[in-house]
Amino acid sequence: MKLKFPLIAAFAAMLALTACGGGGSDDNKPVVSSPATLTKTDITVGTGAEAITGKRVTTQYVLWLYDDKAANFKGKELEKGELPAYVIGSGRVIPGYDQGVIGMKVGGKRTVLIPSNQAYGPAGNGPIPGNSGLVYEITLTKVE
Template sequence: MKLKFPLIAAFVAVMSLTACGGSGGDDNPGGNTSVSSPAALVKTDNTVGTGAEAVSGKTVTLNYTLWLYDAAKADHKGKQIEAGPFTFRLGANAVIPGFEQGVTGMKVGGKRTVEVPSSLGYGVAGSAPNIPGNSGLVFEIVLNTVQ
């Protein structure tokens, strides 16, 4: 009976310390308060192209828009990070693995949305200043040419 109060007090103290969080540093310099990531790579063809197919060894030219993944949004598109045209060679490890896997298999004229888990993106380190560590990404890609 005498141990009941000290045991309860110790339990309450441990629980309140756990709730504090404990980090005094700025682990999230990008300002994204809800870092989230899909569990796996998700590719959704919005428009299936009819031209040449993007395969390893080919150079692709595309337009893309990149957002941080946000599980709380219906389309998972959080803060927009960047957009523009881009050209790269598939299979040359010139881009993050999730982007390369997302483009592979597309056909010219196609439009695809790709949700990339952190493990296939920038991982724990992120990419300063806009992509915090452990962030998932959402790309919208339109494939223009395959050479």
Template sequence: MKLKLPLIAAFVAMLSLTACGGGGSSSSNSGSSSVASPATLTYTDTVVGTGTTAIAGKSATVKYTGWLYSTTATGNKGNQFDSGQFTFTLGSGSVIPGFDQGVTGMKVGGKRTVLIPSSLGYGASGTSGIPGGSGLVFDIELVSVQ
């Protein structure tokens, strides 16, 4: 019984801290929720490919859709910011580190959802259409590896 009161007090303190979110709005990010970012890079294979494996130094062609990470949206997919298809060399630094790491290890024909923290995306400064500090979510399909 003596342990119950400190446990309840700790829970109430934690709950009140989580309720203290900055209540202001950002004028440069109208129409979307506050900036959020996952703690670490994570990925989920929705389809496991059977073809060639994507490794550093190889050229990978991917189809992708990118969203801003959101803690309140289904699948953490907030506002969509881009989609398309392109080819890049893995490990060359030509894409953000989280995208590069998210594709590495995939096999051709595979599909993967990758959650990228801001530190492996566009960082504190952001880029056009992506606010600083934003985490990202990508659905990626590996089309080919050469």
């Protein structure tokens, strides 16, 4: 009979802890934030042909999720590579990427902060959560 109270107390404590949600962490969830406006910052100004609407361009890029608490706003790196040639303004890329390339010259390198409404919006896309801003580092390699 003397054991009844400690057993009840232990059971109540265990029940209270499980009701707290188990102490899980959301550390693996990406930070969802977005810049207010599209921002272009040239790292290297190119000297070749200029990218304008209607021209076919080839670019290399690195893509990060925008994180307003990270250095240079570069959160989690998502991918890098070369984008197949496309015509600026054709709708083949997100609007923010198109806008980010316009005005660059071949050989130029630029960082572009893209708000979510010029990226994938509330729906997101694959590893990009909805309402996420993006950071692209773009190198313009060819204009035709």
